[in-house]
Amino acid sequence: MKEIHVSKITEAVKKLCIDANYYLTDDMRKRFEEAKEKETFPIAQGILDILVQNADIAKNENMPMCQDTGMAVVFVEIGQDVHIVGGSLEEAIHEGVRQGYTEGYLRKSVVNDPIERINTKDNTPAIINYNVVPGDGLKITVAPKGFGSENMSQLKMLKPSDGLEGVKEFVLKVVKEAGPNPCPPIVVGVGIGGTFDKAAYLAKKALLRSTDERNANPFYANLEAELLEAINNLGIGPQGFGGRTTALAVNIETFATHIAGLPVAVNINCHATRHAEVHF
């Protein structure tokens, strides 16, 4: 059985928190280049240039792209043949977040309780999702989530009769209502199916997928393209100042659902769409 010591996990999570916040991913840089070619509106072109410039400064000076360095959302895919030694896996992850946010000069944006609201001062606890898979691998993804965009996310339990049209309408409604608030251009994560909680999980998970990759099912890959086009016809534009580039990508994830239901969750992410992963 493969053994992994918790200290390695803490070290890895710490680095992922910092890397995700400092460095824009290669796929997002490509999306920016494509958007710049298609954008015709002068103010929108200017904003896209500024955002790429910002990512360059962050990279060259090792500093966060955005001041909202987020709540640390962590996805753990653990092989059933892996043995974690030296302590608790969960505590090792929280410790990695604690060290990453402190040593990386990231903002501590977490409060202890939704009503009492006292800052925990080390950005813990993280939101951790576990998945047990076959084999002896361990994959950890850290996706710091800012709340300017998180607050613009919505979930709706549609009726089966609402169908595909209902899903499209809801996604467009959420993006329209968000308008300039989530710092467009955005990336839109859509979760369709499952239960109330599963749909939200799928929408979040959709945001982890590289925007280079389309949904493996051609039907949903087409829907991603169609929704992206429809969103970019809304006219919101970068920062909401008008323009074509409202979204850089739409990622959809789906799951089986109940005969009576059609849950749809839309999780909005800003242009930075931060995530970094490590494999053991």
Added chain:
Amino acid sequence: MEKRITTPLTDEMLKDLKAGDSVLISGYIYTARDAAHKRLVELLKEGKELPFDIKDQVIYYVGPTPAKEGQPIGSAGPTTSYRMDAYSPALIEVGLNGMIGKGKRDASVVEAMKKHGAVYFAAIGGAAALTAKCVKSAELIAYEDLGAEAIRKLYVEDLPLVVVIDSEGNNFYEIGQKEYLNSTK
């Protein structure tokens, strides 16, 4: 063409700033976001003095990342403004005449802006590393316990902004988006 302005904002400057104008602002501005706004408005309700003279001043909605050694501030882009909507009219009433953030505002804020004369600017959301370059000094002046949410007095040079809502209530989010959609027809 960019307009260069220096704080505090005078009535003439307010009149000259129109929705859609690109502005480079210099001078002292104050940071405050959700928790600090709540405390400021509670002080007003109790008839107590605010921790700084707010007359003709500008508040920037920002919670920066911690500053590295030798730097005045970390990344410092705008946070979404609508969360301050519940508090802004009371502050505008006592003299605040400039707000910097991002995103939509409530009608009650726009009404107060028109009545008392105030301008709402947007900084570039997400361009926080770039914005940090414009901050030359930062002094913590109140609510240290709030961490990133404490009130800081910043000295900024040529911070790039766009006038989103001017003192007449014109809204650049509406104007800009309409203009773009018309351009594609």
